[in-house]
Amino acid sequence: MLDFDTAQQRLLDLPIADIPVETVSLEQAQGRVLAQDVVATLDMPPADNSSMDGYALRVQDYTAGNALPIQQRIFAGEAPAAQEAGKISRIFTGSLIPEGADTVVIQEVCTEADEQVTINEVPVAGQNIRRQGEDTRLGSVLLERGTILGAAEIGLIATQGIDSLAVYRQLKVGILTTGDELVPPGQPRLGSQIFNSNAPMLTALFHTLGAQVSQVLHARDDLNATHEALNTLFSECDLVISVGGVSVGEKDLVKPALEALGASLDFWKVRMKPGKPVALASVNNTPVICLPGNPVSAYTVLAVLVSPLIRKLQGRRKCVPPRIQAILKTDKIFNETRDEFLRVRMSQDEETGQLMVEPYDRQGSGMSSSLPWANGFARVPAVQKYTGGDRVWVYPKEDWIR
Numbered sequence: 001m002l003d004f005d006t007a008q009q010r011l012l013d014l015p016i017a018d019i020p021v022e023t024v025s026l027e028q029a030q031g032r033v034l035a036q037d038v039v040a041t042l043d044m045p046p047a048d049n050s051s052m053d054g055y056a057l058r059v060q061d062y063t064a065g066n067a068l069p070i071q072q073r074i075f076a077g078e079a080p081a082a083q084e085a086g087k088i089s090r091i092f093t094g095s096l097i098p099e100g101a102d103t104v105v106i107q108e109v110c111t112e113a114d115e116q117v118t119i120n121e122v123p124v125a126g127q128n129i130r131r132q133g134e135d136t137r138l139g140s141v142l143l144e145r146g147t148i149l150g151a152a153e154i155g156l157i158a159t160q161g162i163d164s165l166a167v168y169r170q171l172k173v174g175i176l177t178t179g180d181e182l183v184p185p186g187q188p189r190l191g192s193q194i195f196n197s198n199a200p201m202l203t204a205l206f207h208t209l210g211a212q213v214s215q216v217l218h219a220r221d222d223l224n225a226t227h228e229a230l231n232t233l234f235s236e237c238d239l240v241i242s243v244g245g246v247s248v249g250e251k252d253l254v255k256p257a258l259e260a261l262g263a264s265l266d267f268w269k270v271r272m273k274p275g276k277p278v279a280l281a282s283v284n285n286t287p288v289i290c291l292p293g294n295p296v297s298a299y300t301v302l303a304v305l306v307s308p309l310i311r312k313l314q315g316r317r318k319c320v321p322p323r324i325q326a327i328l329k330t331d332k333i334f335n336e337t338r339d340e341f342l343r344v345r346m347s348q349d350e351e352t353g354q355l356m357v358e359p360y361d362r363q364g365s366g367m368s369s370s371l372p373w374a375n376g377f378a379r380v381p382a383v384q385k386y387t388g389g390d391r392v393w394v395y396p397k398e399d400w401i402r
């Protein structure tokens with residue numbers, strides 16, 4: 001059996017094709033991945049300006065108790081006249097500093113009367129001025145290729161006046177669910193059937209990851225139907241995901257269907273729980289990943305094992321999200337032959353400030369209720385006894401599905 005880290009690395013080492021590039025407007029850029037560095041086209045701020053509402057002056061013109069006449073009122077967006085000696089300029093947040101002025105005094109420490117201003121606190125030279133280029137410098141790389149764009153990145157790009165960007169085309173994913181026992185939510189269900197929860201769950205997971213789900217198909221337990229559905233997905237998608245039908249049961253038909261399509265299967269049993277059976281293959285250079293059918297296994301395997309590959313296929317720079325250490329909060333003993341990824345809830349101990357993780361009480365791979373409850377996966381290494389007070393690595397859910 002392959003150990004978890006080796007399996008994750010093998011997925012990451014999969015050779016990938018060049019990703020097509022397209023141009024999108026800033027409005028459409030949310031969640032997309034930069035296909036080129038973003039370089040600053042100007043200094044930000046473009047000129048020295050005031051960070052406060054108050055008065056601008058040459059600090060040498062200050063004398064305690066002396067009133068200075070107001071030379072001008074400078075509103076944001078206006079071009080001021082040069083600062084005259086022995087005078088003071090009314091100024092507002094974002095207004096340009098008049099040439100020659102070197103200090104801004106906030107209005108709270110000033111008294112204004114009859115167009116004259118008295119400063120009631122000794123001013124410090126240079127205070128309350130935002131300098132040209134102190135945020136970003138013309139020509140510097142602001143964001144690197146492979147960065148995923150969120151509100152913060154889009155805001156930074158907009159400060160440069162850039163309104164369109166080269167991004168990688170969204171990864172097109174095809175999903176195949178299998179099994180005669182499944183009916184779509186909203187359809188009538190026989191007593192022997194369950195609802196197909198993996199289809200909407202995996203669709204949502206791929207949306208969270210920023211991929212486009214172009215087709216979701218379901219095949220009954222029939223070799224031809226499975227073969228045909230896979231064939232359709234391969235013709236339209238950059239990545240195919242199947243779920244279920246990869247174990248050792250008599251109706252586990254995904255493997256023979258892939259073989260009939262000419263795939264050479266790299267079939268693994270990964271030493272992880274949940275999620276032992278996982279297969280990787282490709283058909284005409286399109287990768288396919290076969291996930292185990294149990295909903296908790298499918299979610300966990302996609303999040304902690306497969307998501308780094310998905311980020312790589314999207315052109316992202318950071319493919320492996322951070323893990324954090326925490327202390328198990330439980331009176332149970334965990335001792336498995338596979339590394340176990342417990343669905344846990346993270347919280348901070350009120351007294352020590354230590355990060356604690358409490359496992360969900362039912363850890364079976366069919367317990368879909370554990371997934372919305374949990375906000376992380378705690379990794380308990382194989383063949384060692386772990387219990388309350390022991391330190392574990394946690395894969396925060398929000399980081400690993402984004």
Ligand SMILES: Nc1nc2c(c(=O)[nH]1)N[C@H]1C(S)=C(S)[C@@H](COP(=O)(O)OP(=O)(O)OC[C@H]3O[C@@H](n4cnc5c(N)ncnc54)[C@H](O)[C@@H]3O)O[C@H]1N2
Pocket residue numbers: 177178179181182194195196197198199243244245246247248249252275276277291292293294295297365
């Ligand atoms: N004799 C053995 N049996 C099993 C082994 C094994 O090593 N030896 N491994 C077990 C493990 S671990 C897992 S995980 C499952 C994986 O099985 P498959 O990936 O082939 O999945 P299925 O058998 O098709 O389904 C498993 C389970 O999940 C339910 N399911 C499947 N698809 C969906 C869906 N779209 N929505 C909701 N639920 C779904 C299905 O009804 C089954 O209950 O094999 C074990 N068996």
Ligand code: MOO
Pocket residue numbers: 272273274275276277292294297365
């Ligand atoms: O390992 Mo399976 O993935 O028990 O559910």
